[in-house]
Amino acid sequence: MTYKYTFQGWLTVAVLSATLMATSCTTSRLSEPNTITVADGWANNSVNAVVFRKNSLVTHQDTQYTAWYDENQHVVLAKRKSGTDNWEIQKTNFKGNAADAHNTISIMVDGDGYLHLSWDHHNNQLNYARSVSPGSLQMTNKIPMTGQNERVVSYPEFYRLQNGNLMFFYRDGGSGQGNMVINSYDTNTRQWTQLHSSLIDGEGQRNAYWQAHIDQQGTIHVSWVWRESPNVASNHDLSYARSTDGGKTWEKSTGEKYTLPITEATAEKAWEIPQNSELINQTSMGADAEGNPFVATYWREAGSEIPQYHLVYHNGKTWQSLQLDFRTTPFSLSGVGTKRIPIARPQVLVKNAGANTSVLMLFRDEERGNKASAVVINKLSDPKWSIVDLTQESLGSWEPTYDTELWKEKGILNLFVQKVEQVDGEGQANMPHQPIKVVEWKPDF
Structure with a gap:
């Protein structure tokens, strides 16, 4: 991932809030979140808190699991009974190169209660293990999945289907x-x-940065x-399948079948975005109760210097775009290596459908003091939004990840914080280990 930015000017949170309340955005007064501390973890870079972790938290039945790198770069697992503050913690024998912020830990629990774990990937051999029994934090030794296309792995992501089976997505190359x-x-x-060795094919000339979502x-x-x-x-460009x-x-969204693999020439363009638009890697996915897709990301519109968050969604007939234009400061993305950016890539969560569609977009912005924040749209048919801060302290370079299964099942947000x-270019901040926390919040919509 590659970023170089210039950040010009600073607007205090108080002035920003006054500006927002004069437009279509207001500072929201919603129910207070609850914060639970788990344990300390590695904080010298953003590897524990990047947006493409699937998942950082996951609930199965009455148990929630999480994972992180500790200060010695060991993979640590933990679980708790839902609604309690007490975590059972297990340091594994697995280590990763936590100094590279790409090398995330991803977990998921299958329908039988087995915990699946993948960690430490940036163009290297697959690292995968699963629990020795349902509900256990004891893991097998590292094992292969299929033995195919497992030598140059990046961005591992687990997803759970309704029948309890799992999907595993990753980049080969x-x-x-x-x-x-x-x-x-x-x-x-x-x-x-292996269902697909190349669902989306870069044809040796490009690659796709994706996110996925499984709807109701x-x-x-x-x-x-x-x-x-x-x-x-x-x-x-923003594409969809x-x-x-x-x-x-x-x-495609029209129902037209793809001939596989999908290439740049055959991909549906949900929204055309030219190069050099400060368009960020990855896209956050969600869907309403009727299965219409929602995407959140950020880019800079032509003629503007300021990258803004955008909500791109399908209303059942056509693609729509809503620019959340509350930001006031410019920055630019270019170059190579993971670098520090003044805003986080967002997550989008959706409830209901039609005129009653409600949207929650999680983000972090230096303009708001680098807190965990959320844009709340109560009804998309009247697309006014409010903003609520879910933490009061600065989270530095944190990006949002959350318990997708708990949200789908109960509409409760559990946020990994x-x-x-x-530091620019895979640098390390020399920061002492910092507490891992879970922010619990149920939006009032």
Whole structure:
């Protein structure tokens, strides 16, 4: 991931709030969140708190699990009974190169209660293990999944289907020249198979940075941006695909079937965004109760110097874009290496449908003191928004990740929070370990 920015000017939170209340945005007064401390973890960069962790937290039945790197770069697992403050913590024998912020830890629990773990990837051999029994924090030794396309792995992501089976997405190849791989896990056989060695094909010239979401009907939604080279400035266009059969076949929002693999020439463009628009890697996915996709990301509109958050969504007929234009300070993305950016990539969560569609967008912005914040849209039919801060302290370079399964099942937000600092070019901040916390909040909509 590649970022270089210039941050000009500073607006205090008080002045910002006054400005927002004079427009379509107000500072929200919603129910107070509750914060639970888990343990201390590595904080020298953002590896524990980057947006593409799937998942950092996950609930199965009455138990919630989490994972992080400790100050010695060991993978640590923990679990608690839902609604309690007491965590059972297990340091594993696994270590990762936590100094590289790409090398995230991803977890998921399958329908039988087995915990699945993947960690430490940036164009290297697959690292994967699962628990020795349902509900256990004791893991197997490192094992392969399918043995196919497992040598140059980045961005591992687990997703759970309604039947309890799992999906595993990752990139095979490097920045600017990689393909999207999908594996499928069957709880009956406890075996992985490879559905697609290249669902989205960069054709050796580019790669896709994606995010996915499984909606209430079981449809898998994937959105992505294209990257033409290792330079983040070459990011462009927002594309989309969905599957209604567990990832076997894929189609556009119109229902037109894709001929696989999907390439730049065949991909549906949900929104056209040219290169050099400060378009960030990855896209956050959600869907309303009727299965209409929602995407949150940020870019700079032509003629403006200020990157703004955008909500791109399908209303059942066409793609729409809503610019959340509350930011006031410019920055620019270019160059190579993970770097510090004044705003986080967002997460989007959606409830209800039609005129009653409600949207929650989680983010961090230096303009608000680097707190965990949320844009709240009560009704998309009247797209006014409010902003609420979910933490009072600065979280440095944190990005939002949350318990996707708890949100889908109960509409409760559990947010993984840690203060971290990201130094330019995979640098380290020399920050002492910082507490891992879970922010619990149920939005009032």
